[in-house]
Amino acid sequence: MTVVEAPPPLPIRDKTTRDRVDGGLSPMLTRLAAEQATGVLVREGGSLHLAGGLVLHAESRFAPGLGTLLTAHGALTAEEWWTAVGEAGDLAGTARLLLAGGHLTRAAVQICHLQTLYDAAYFALAPSSSPGRFHYGAVHVDTGEDAGSPLPAVPVADVEREVVRRRTLLHGLWPDALTDSEPLVRTHPIAAPALTPRQTAVLALVDGVRTAPDIAIAQGGRAFPTLVEVRRLAAAGLLAMPPAPPPPAAQPPGPPMGVPVAPPDDFDPHIALLKRVRDALEAL
């Protein structure tokens, strides 16, 4: 008999913080939204383009953008995309050209834009070690044809709440946020669970060098579903982060010739499992 383990329920946005997410993401973003600032907020993980309290667009080097998503599986050829980018110069103009050329439906552009916006915002608003910077007025706002702008903008508060909700979702699957950004290696659990096709494809790209965002880019897919699958695979014991190398100063000289090198201590699947349990408990 196969026991189907239902994944934990998807979290629902907390109603008590519906109006404002305080102290969580970026106090600067909260302030900029309150003053309806227009410009670009640049943080370590990415940037948000703001205008009048709305997020027009978000980008992050960790999240595949509109062009990657549309060209990876043949919705557009790379040539069609880059021709439109070259003619229009900005994202809204590019989308307008592609719509006018009949390459895509309006809904396809909207879905793709919203998905990439929230994906990039997740990384842009991730905890960072350096403060963000805001460039006032650096956004090109399309005033001439505003009603016809094909890309939907999202209120800042909605983006903040969704980022918090996604963090909660990922935390519920596997509470180690480093799986979002660190290189991943495969591990070999004693009783591996059955995999979904998406998980098989993610696991096939795990090579000890690629991080979760690298896998999403290699697949030409969205970043967030890959983060979800990586956390689920980590929870199932099928992948992990490689052990951190010791600091170079503390590294002992190489073993003398002829002395066998001991395998790393998480070579044993039992020890690897215990380490994962320890890491998970510490992360709680």
Add this chain to the structure above:
Amino acid sequence: MPGIDECLLEAMRLPGARGAALVDWTSGLALGVVGEFPGGDHEAAAAEVAELARLAAEQPAFAPEGTADTGPADADPAIEDVIVSNRDGYHLLRFVPAPFDSGAVLHLWLGRPDGNLALARMRLGEMAGRLVLG
């Protein structure tokens, strides 16, 4: 060419339609919402729709025969729709086929007295097909 909202408004013209939404089934984010939702909360409804859709999409038992193990990861889900009925209504979930990683599913809530499940299923299928593929 129609956008998300136009498609949802079209779905709302079906007899008995109470609410329609376009939901990302991996995160539970509502990409578009029109009408009312059970319990009056479209965000909670979207998260629950996403859970059901994901469960259906990932169980090999529901995949067409011979594709359960071989389906490429970037392909659309092998299933077309999920139907849930209860005493006073129907819920239709229709996966949106797309030539990119869209993760989108259409959700339509129909009242039982006026709803025509067969008609709604057929029309929702057509709308989902047109939404991205044109």
